Amino acid sequence: MTNQAAKPDARSKLLDAALVVIRTKGYCATTVDELCAAAGVTKGAFFHHFKSKDALGVAAAEHWSEITGALFAKAPYHDHADPLDRVLGYVALRKALLQGGVPEFTCLVGTMVQETYETTPAIREACERSISGHAATLEADIEAAMRDRRLSPAWSATSLALHTQAVLQGAFILAKAKGGAEIAADSIDHLTRYLELLFSSETIQPQS
Amino acid sequence: MTNQAAKPDARSKLLDAALVVIRTKGYCATTVDELCAAAGVTKGAFFHHFKSKDALGVAAAEHWSEITGALFAKAPYHDHADPLDRVLGYVALRKALLQGGVPEFTCLVGTMVQETYETTPAIREACERSISGHAATLEADIEAAMRDRRLSPAWSATSLALHTQAVLQGAFILAKAKGGAEIAADSIDHLTRYLELLFSSETIQPQS
DNA sequence: CGCACCATACCGACTAGTTGGTATGTTGTC
DNA sequence: GACAACATACCAACTAGTCGGTATGGTGCG
Numbered sequence: 001m002t003n004q005a006a007k008p009d010a011r012s013k014l015l016d017a018a019l020v021v022i023r024t025k026g027y028c029a030t031t032v033d034e035l036c037a038a039a040g041v042t043k044g045a046f047f048h049h050f051k052s053k054d055a056l057g058v059a060a061a062e063h064w065s066e067i068t069g070a071l072f073a074k075a076p077y078h079d080h081a082d083p084l085d086r087v088l089g090y091v092a093l094r095k096a097l098l099q100g101g102v103p104e105f106t107c108l109v110g111t112m113v114q115e116t117y118e119t120t121p122a123i124r125e126a127c128e129r130s131i132s133g134h135a136a137t138l139e140a141d142i143e144a145a146m147r148d149r150r151l152s153p154a155w156s157a158t159s160l161a162l163h164t165q166a167v168l169q170g171a172f173i174l175a176k177a178k179g180g181a182e183i184a185a186d187s188i189d190h191l192t193r194y195l196e197l198l199f200s201s202e203t204i205q206p207q208s
Numbered sequence: 209m210t211n212q213a214a215k216p217d218a219r220s221k222l223l224d225a226a227l228v229v230i231r232t233k234g235y236c237a238t239t240v241d242e243l244c245a246a247a248g249v250t251k252g253a254f255f256h257h258f259k260s261k262d263a264l265g266v267a268a269a270e271h272w273s274e275i276t277g278a279l280f281a282k283a284p285y286h287d288h289a290d291p292l293d294r295v296l297g298y299v300a301l302r303k304a305l306l307q308g309g310v311p312e313f314t315c316l317v318g319t320m321v322q323e324t325y326e327t328t329p330a331i332r333e334a335c336e337r338s339i340s341g342h343a344a345t346l347e348a349d350i351e352a353a354m355r356d357r358r359l360s361p362a363w364s365a366t367s368l369a370l371h372t373q374a375v376l377q378g379a380f381i382l383a384k385a386k387g388g389a390e391i392a393a394d395s396i397d398h399l400t401r402y403l404e405l406l407f408s409s410e411t412i413q414p415q416s
Numbered sequence: 417c418g419c420a421c422c423a424t425a426c427c428g429a430c431t432a433g434t435t436g437g438t439a440t441g442t443t444g445t446c
Numbered sequence: 447g448a449c450a451a452c453a454t455a456c457c458a459a460c461t462a463g464t465c466g467g468t469a470t471g472g473t474g475c476g
Binding site (some may be wrong): 023024026028029102103104109110111113114115116117119120124127128131132155159160162163165166167168169170171172174175177178179181184186187189190193194197198 | 322332387
Binding site (some may be wrong): 043044 | 461
């Protein structure tokens with residue numbers, strides 16, 4: 001009601017454009033001119049708000065964290081009474097989000113960190129914060145689910161939370177290679193099955 | 209004995225250099241001049257053997273398939289009598305291969321496809337063939353393990369084989385973000401646990 | 417009010433250097 | 447001497463980043 005989409009300034013137009021263009025073409029292949037054209041601003045505006053292309057990369061990763069953070073924070077999977085259902089609900093939401101073209105459902109920071117992890121420490125760190133911060137939002141529910149079922153396994157809640165992110169990131173790579181979301185969905189199904197098996201106290205093999 | 213390392217020509221020196229440099233800096237950020245310098249050849253040699261940078265990208269993906277194909281073909285995990293042990297042995301080998309720096313143990317085609325999937329179809333297809341071809345080498349063992357245990361589950365051998373690749377690719381992204389192999393190893397442990405749970409006929413929860 | 421003063425936001429032409437690619441040799445070998 | 451395998455010199459296009467300038471709006475003061 002107040003503002004936001006009313007009259008976005010050059011900075012937020014550039015950040016929004018970065019999400020689209022970088023996920024489509026990759027960070028390196030995205031030029032400053034292209035970003036400016038996509039955002040409808042000039043190069044002067046770009047370097048007024050960001051002191052370099054790398055600085056925009058860092059800001060884009062932080063912008064990504066905010067947008068995705070808000071999306072998952074208000075998602076209904078948090079309403080489940082059983083913490084395991086909350087974790088499974090999260091994974092189900094990730095599968096449901098596989099809509100539209102590949103550049104639209106894949107992850108900005110996963111894409112950027114692959115290109116910059118050895119060459120641009122600032123971007124690598126921003127991507128690391130984004131991934132680890134997001135994984136951390138799953139930890140409390142995983143720990144609660146472990147307590148409920150009195151598990152004290154060899155693995156930690158942290159490692160399982162990060163594993164969910166690994167499966168998602170890997171699923172995105174397969175989707176990019178194959179040109180479609182189908183295998184990504186299959187991989188997320190395998191992740192769901194893993195979580196169910198891990199936490200099932202009876203663990204009867206779901207046969208035939 | 210015959211040749212190979214004896215007197216490598218410019219072409220194979222360039223392909224070997226590409227494996228190192230592209231995995232370190234990414235495809236786009238790797239320049240032709242840099243590749244030539246790393247290989248110890250000149251630009252003339254480069255464009256004598258490859259008609260463009262993209263053509264080298266395709267050839268590098270194929271070179272990667274050959275090298276990794278040979279590595280896994282002669283690995284001892286094939287000797288296990290139980291097909292499930294062969295699959296688990298494969299995953300254990302993937303964990304054991306997490307040695308050296310991050311650029312040394314990560315995957316060339318996973319890196320390249322992220323940057324090129326929307327812009328360079330030829331490279332995307334070469335990467336897809338590499339990943340799917342490698343996953344296919346696991347399918348027969350997975351199917352045999354399913355038959356042995358009389359499983360007829362909702363998932364297919366193909367999707368499980370590809371899921372192992374998704375976990376590995378995702379583990380590489382986390383390793384790049386975190387700057388170390390540890391979380392990658394954790395994720396591979398989760399994959400091993402998934403396979404054990406999936407195929408265990410008793411499926412007693414491994415507690416404590 | 418009216419006006420000087422100043423900061424922020426933005427513009428777009430320009431530059432210095434880099435990039436993929438080419439054109440033209442040179443050299444060894446069958 | 448013909449051809450493959452390279453080397454050297456070069457180019458046109460593009461790239462990130464710069465720089466002088468403008469537009470707008472707030473603030474203090476007489």
